[in-house]
Amino acid sequence: MATSAGVSEDLKRKPADDTRWELSHCQIRWSSEDHGPQVIEKPCNVRQEHADGGGFHLQGLGEGDLIKGLRRVTVTVLPSGFAEVRGLTKAGSNSPWGRAKARKGQTHCWDGDDFRLCWARNHLKPPRCGLVPLVSTQALLRKSPRSDLDAERLALRLSEGLVADDDAYERIRGDLAAIRSVAKGKTVAKRSWPHETTQGVTLKPKPEVLDALHAGTYRGLDCFNAWYGGRLLPTHPPIDFLFVQFDRWYFGEAIAQVYAQHPDIEWSGPGAFGGAGDDLRLCNENLGGTHRYLFSHGSGDCPSGCIDWVHRGYDVREDGRVTILQPVWKVRGRGLSKDRPSWIHDSCLRAP
Incomplete structure (x- = not known):
């Protein structure tokens, strides 16, 4: 609605303090082409755009993501009553989600064509056992x-x-399948250690x-x-x-x-878990780009930690192409020799 000066009443509302983030609870549902329906329900920070309502921002707690790879979701209410919804990545890129409409009688819940998001201080409290909030959702936990x-x-x-x-x-599963299609020999590790x-x-x-x-x-x-x-x-x-x-x-x-x-x-x-034996490690500390894997095969008294080891390396690009790294690293006796190949970075051997 416009004022006599032609300025939207929405724009005349007093903005809330930019530092005023409130601990709330968020529920976001969306659909992914690769994984189908997705949902997160978790504590989050909320900042309202105006002191008396209107648009708002949802953000993860501390330095954490709200959704994996996404730092913040912003809902900007338009004069038409619809809202533009955008996501902000950690890299600072804005990704448009599309338009959404508030649910009737629920100004903190907005529905788009393929997403829904809500926040609340009360009615979206996570499930509890007594006074202890329960973590995650059954939909996520049951995937394992x-x-x-x-x-x-x-x-x-x-x-x-x-x-x-x-x-x-999904990325790692594809990587391992690609490696196993080219890895040959009895000293290729068959499994990972927990x-x-x-x-x-x-x-x-x-x-x-x-x-x-x-x-x-x-x-x-x-x-x-x-x-x-x-x-x-x-x-x-x-x-x-x-x-x-x-x-x-x-x-x-x-x-x-x-x-x-x-x-x-x-x-x-x-x-x-005790003992030792074959092991698979991902050298990368973050997901994405080329992944480097260390396949380690142990032999000789493995219940006590294995005496001899054969370590093989593989790089897997995002398109699934595999590079076999040379040379193979063979270690006799417990401990790691100092003449390890240059392709074995410290991150490949970091404490698990």
Whole structure:
């Protein structure tokens, strides 16, 4: 609506302080050509464009993304009542999402042709177990376990959440398939080692929990386990730890931190794996461009860590073309020799 001076009332509203970001909860749904319907529901920061309503910005917490690769989403309300929606990448590029319309009676929810976004301080609170908010969504958690275990484990090391991101998983799965189509020989690694990925957590409960635990009547973790797909393994005195096992693969430290928030738990750590053997590593610390992989084959007393190793390297471009790196690095005896090939960067051997 225009004023007598021909200026939109919307433009005359007093702008909110640019630094006034409020902690809220965001829900964004969109459709991807590659992955179909997608959804995120998570805490976020919101800044309204005007003190009494109108457009707004949604942004990830701290330095984190709102959506992977996307720092912020901006909704600019037009005089027509529709809104222009744009996304801002970490690199500073604006990507248009298209027009959206507010839902009837819900000025914080806007629907576009292939996306929906909402924010709220109250009605979009995440699900909880008691006072503890639950992390992620069932749609995301149920994607694990994936069909390619090696790709899932490697993707978890590059993902921000509890489970592997779709983009990381699909890229790495394609890379590994391309490598295996050209890699030959009995000393080519056949699988990855779990490293910081896990299917379990070890928990130290508070003393008052132990009696119920040993009596087999403890149910304090039922809500957590129902959400995260865990099951409590039986224990008997004098063991005073809890062991939760998952069919899914999680980033170990992340799922351990989740269970550490439970009021019955004093300490939580990811489940550990012993031994050694074949391993696959992605040398890159970020997704995209040419990926370098280290395939390591161990032999000789591997339950104690393996004595001899053969390391092979492969570069995979985004178009799937593979370059076999030379020379092959052979190490006899435990430890890493100093004469490693130049193609093996420190990042290939970083602590997992």
